[in-house]
Amino acid sequence: xxxxxxxxxxxxxxxxxxxxxxxxxxxxxxxxxxxxxxxxxxxxxxxxxxxxxxxxxxxxxxxxxxxxxxxxxxxxxxxxxxxxxxxxxxxxxxxxxxxxxxxxxxxxxxxxxxxxxxxxxxxxxxxxxxxxxxxxxxxxxxxxxxxxxxxxxxxxxxxxxxxxxxxxxxxxxxxxxxxxxxxxxxxxxxxxxxxxxxxxxxxxxxxxxxxxxxxxxxxxxxxxxxxxxxxxxxxxxxxxxxxxxxxxxxxxxxxxxx
Numbered sequence: 001x002x003x004x005x006x007x008x009x010x011x012x013x014x015x016x017x018x019x020x021x022x023x024x025x026x027x028x029x030x031x032x033x034x035x036x037x038x039x040x041x042x043x044x045x046x047x048x049x050x051x052x053x054x055x056x057x058x059x060x061x062x063x064x065x066x067x068x069x070x071x072x073x074x075x076x077x078x079x080x081x082x083x084x085x086x087x088x089x090x091x092x093x094x095x096x097x098x099x100x101x102x103x104x105x106x107x108x109x110x111x112x113x114x115x116x117x118x119x120x121x122x123x124x125x126x127x128x129x130x131x132x133x134x135x136x137x138x139x140x141x142x143x144x145x146x147x148x149x150x151x152x153x154x155x156x157x158x159x160x161x162x163x164x165x166x167x168x169x170x171x172x173x174x175x176x177x178x179x180x181x182x183x184x185x186x187x188x189x190x191x192x193x194x195x196x197x198x199x200x201x202x203x204x205x206x207x208x209x210x211x212x213x214x215x216x217x218x219x220x221x222x223x224x225x226x227x228x229x230x231x232x233x234x235x236x237x238x239x240x241x242x243x244x245x246x247x248x249x250x251x252x253x254x255x256x257x258x
Contacts, residue, residue, distance in 0.1 A: 004029045004049045005044075006032070007034065008031050008032060009041075010036075010053075010056075011035050011056065018033075020052070020116065020117060021033055023113050026114070026117070029121065032046075035059075036065045037062065041068050050078050051081070052080075053066075053080065053084075054082075055084030056084060060092060066096075073096075074158055075159065077156050077158075079124060080096060081102060081120055082104050089106070099148065103120070130153070130155040132154070132172075133150060133155070134158075134159065134176070134178070135209075136161075136162070136165045136180055136183075136191065137178075138160055138184060142180070142232065146158075149236045149239060150243065157174065162191045162194070166191075169201050174204060175205075176204070176205050176247075179208055180209045189224055192226065205250075206227060207226055207227055208224075210230075
């Protein structure tokens, strides 16, 4: 079984944080306590299963570092948890948004540490049961839009370049890749070719994302034989519906073969 790491972000190693770290061992997680410091965050190279933030005011002050942490949570698609008083939690939500924070523990803490840890473990378990989608696009706003559309149903990971996508795929296996067709430097066609030549993830289904809807452009996309393509101009509900239908058909096909 691979190591399951929980990043515990706290300016001070309080008794509560140390106790939480110890209790994580009981549910097969490894707690890693670090301050809200950009260098400390970047030094953690291990894959994360979740992020727990001790939202005291000393931590809240480190807003640049918290933005780095937010970007990591988005790119790795991991759930974020927070502990704090109502006013500090409110400020943290302004940085991370309600959508990113999976669960809040309100101070003063009125539950046992083991119950808190079990709650975190259960949320992560449910999160991991979701289908995983990797979205690859050089546009940050587009990545945020697509993640926002899909996050209610799916576990969404993002990459803003071919290099980031391949790095992610080297240690993770999504159920679907949404791939921007018109990326600079290394375009979607080249990324698909790289994916198809790697045995470990050659069979991962790929949908192209494209802004061009003329017949010539669409034919070029289809010639590469992706599982499908999505126009960026489509209504968000239609994009979600198309992905839902794709997974429903695969599930029905799999059940039929059993």
